[in-house]
Amino acid sequence: MIEALFFLFAAMAVGAAINVLVQKHVLYSALSLIxxxxxxxxxxxxxxxxxxxxxxxxxxxxxxxxxxxxxxxLLNLPEDEDGADRMRWLKFLGIPMGLFLLFMILAxxxxxxxxxxxxxxxxxxxxxxxxxxxxxxxxxxxxTSLLILIALxxxxxxxxxxx
Amino acid sequence: xxxxxxxxxxxxxxxxLVIVFGGLMGAFAYLSLVERRVMAxxxxxxxxxxxxxxxxxxxxxxxxxxxxxxQIRPTGANAWLYLAAPLISLVPALLSFSVIPFGxxxxxxDLNVALLVVFAVGSLSVYGIVIGGWASNSKYPLxxxxxxxxxxxxxxxxLTLSVVGVLxxxxxxxxxxxxxxxxxxxxxxxxxxxxxxxxxxxxxYIIAATAETNRLxxxxxxxxxxxxxxxxxxxxxxxxxxxxxxxxxxxxAVSCIATILFFGGWNGPSFGPxxxxxxxxxxxxxxxxxxxxxxxxxxxxxxxxxxxxxxxxFGWKLMLPVALANIxxxxxxxxxx
Numbered sequence: 001m002i003e004a005l006f007f008l009f010a011a012m013a014v015g016a017a018i019n020v021l022v023q024k025h026v027l028y029s030a031l032s033l034i035x036x037x038x039x040x041x042x043x044x045x046x047x048x049x050x051x052x053x054x055x056x057x058x059x060x061x062x063x064x065x066x067x068x069x070x071x072x073x074l075l076n077l078p079e080d081e082d083g084a085d086r087m088r089w090l091k092f093l094g095i096p097m098g099l100f101l102l103f104m105i106l107a108x109x110x111x112x113x114x115x116x117x118x119x120x121x122x123x124x125x126x127x128x129x130x131x132x133x134x135x136x137x138x139x140x141x142x143x144t145s146l147l148i149l150i151a152l153x154x155x156x157x158x159x160x161x162x163x
Numbered sequence: 164x165x166x167x168x169x170x171x172x173x174x175x176x177x178x179x180l181v182i183v184f185g186g187l188m189g190a191f192a193y194l195s196l197v198e199r200r201v202m203a204x205x206x207x208x209x210x211x212x213x214x215x216x217x218x219x220x221x222x223x224x225x226x227x228x229x230x231x232x233x234q235i236r237p238t239g240a241n242a243w244l245y246l247a248a249p250l251i252s253l254v255p256a257l258l259s260f261s262v263i264p265f266g267x268x269x270x271x272x273d274l275n276v277a278l279l280v281v282f283a284v285g286s287l288s289v290y291g292i293v294i295g296g297w298a299s300n301s302k303y304p305l306x307x308x309x310x311x312x313x314x315x316x317x318x319x320x321x322l323t324l325s326v327v328g329v330l331x332x333x334x335x336x337x338x339x340x341x342x343x344x345x346x347x348x349x350x351x352x353x354x355x356x357x358x359x360x361x362x363x364x365x366x367x368y369i370i371a372a373t374a375e376t377n378r379l380x381x382x383x384x385x386x387x388x389x390x391x392x393x394x395x396x397x398x399x400x401x402x403x404x405x406x407x408x409x410x411x412x413x414x415x416a417v418s419c420i421a422t423i424l425f426f427g428g429w430n431g432p433s434f435g436p437x438x439x440x441x442x443x444x445x446x447x448x449x450x451x452x453x454x455x456x457x458x459x460x461x462x463x464x465x466x467x468x469x470x471x472x473x474x475x476x477f478g479w480k481l482m483l484p485v486a487l488a489n490i491x492x493x494x495x496x497x498x499x500x
Binding site for chain 2: 027031034038050051054055057058061062063066067069070073074125126
């Protein structure tokens, strides 16, 4: 049962991820991304990480993607707008970057293969996540919030040139 | 397979599903009648009273009419998304009822993050509106879905933040435990409901929930005077009915959450023989929800619609700071006590 659900969600995630890339219209890409996020939440639930799954849906699928869709509709981008010609050099940057990412993922999987059973037992309760965020991972947590604050301030500066 | 079908737990689960969703479907159908009749009384006209006694058979007549209406698809509409959009708005709306406790024994499933599940599926319900408006390939629905998505982002923040104070007092995310934490009385006559501890949060929750469910005075996505009928302008027959169903489901869902968080859920006086003790909590719960639903219907027929910029300013500059201040003060008091 769990295996069947895993393959269902995994197939949905991979299919949606591919669809994000191949769709010509940017709105359809955004909608595929939502499907991807929701199926990722399904995978989180199968790993006993209920809290993470729900937060993933609330923050990404429910808030950030709504913003994406809103902006796409507001700008009313025409179909098949091909900006790829101006960004041709990105292709050559993309291939090594993609290979590097693949290498990183494979390396992580290789190392994680040994104690995969232990990973599944990890408690995913809100208490456990809060405790580890404010003890073991306090510095990364604070640095991340600082990063988000900087991004927010940058957005305000861009939006209002004369403050 | 046979083991499954004769398993007592499995049969109980199926029974609960049938009671909860069967009851809800009936409630949705009759909510349309209640809404039309109550609004008619407020506006001093009789309302639909021809079909059956007091118009009680009206929902059935409406359902039949929806079934036999011609199915129209506008030219140039995206066929798949146009068909999927009503379902995308209905499924999240119904999903939230799978974790709502209607009584101590009447709950489909209990999760330790049940409240967050309700908010998560609630945040997905906007896509039904957005996709429907986009796929119709028509101007008014498109404007409606843009308004709806902007409104949803602005008010979801206040909605989620408003309940944080309640969670800190109850110290749990499980809806059942939140209800249990509100059992008993203060001084022998005041029920231990969270409304007395978190009145500000309650007001914010009710306002934000009105915006979430796209009802007056925040129904800019539907506003009949400017946008014909908003995002479901191009929908007819059963597809339109599914949109209405989702809207009523959302209305009942936010009423349920308001009851559970602020009005003690199924708690109430319990008396009589055993079967009454078993059934009374659900009756209290349904009565409390009905009060909220009635309040929303009355509000729809009395309050004028706000302007779009007023809506945005109100959401970001008043509701959000007040919700944040409420969290700060509550957490201080919780930490001190």
